[in-house]
Amino acid sequence: FMQIQFKPQDSLLLGKDKSNYLNDSVRITGRVIAAPRVVINGIPKVLLRGTNSWTAYLQDTSNALWGGMVVRQASRFTDIFLQNVDTGYIITLNGKVQEFGGTNFPSNGSGWLTQVEADTNSGPITFVSATPAPRPQPKLVNVTDFAIGDYPNGGTINYVDGEKYEGMYVEIRNAVVGPGVANRQPWSVVDANGNKLYMRDFSNFFSTSPSGDTLRPWTHPTVGTTINYIRGVIINANNEGVFGNQLPYAICPIYPNDLSLGSVPPSMSSPTKS
16 A cells, blocks of 8 residues: 555645556555445445445555555446455455546646555455454544645645545544535534644435435534544545645544534524614
């Protein structure tokens, strides 16, 4: 994973984060951080959004930096058993390195999301370990590792510090809920100095418009609500052009225990004046 993800600082200073292995065929082994499906009451349901594809988040077994990877199977017509993995499984698969930019995203943009498209012609994935296990401890990070200021309202994307966490499981503490943008990044994580990182609703546990299966009733938290901690996987997301030719980082909480909220800001109802 580290070979595929690593980019030198001089490239990142220019926002050039595409993998040096782009379009190469690779064979990778990693630990499942988030599976394509989750079993609820004995019934498999879609965890990571998608109606015709499967997506999984993997992390290098060393848990070293530059060690996260998005794995995507573009079509469900060929069964390579990716949808059967569980959290903690260690799997090996063949695929091709891609950079995801989104529909109509300019080819000269920055902030591409490195992913491996599973090769459905090379046979099923290999289960190195098929024992469910807890996810590794998340890397403790700050909002400023990914964005400085209120991006895009005068802020900047921090590719230099953020890129090594792409695809990795991280944790941010002591923040508040801020406003979101468009429909897929409905709220943000804001630190005490106003630096902002958007939340992405890729998990059906945290989406009001699930793609696939409804996993639970969910309402996005109110702006101003205290965030004790939020854990999730770092990706790049643009809401199909809202951020111009750049994809800022976003955090994707996966399971219900990836978010702990504190107090809700006070509000007034039906005020009167005499």
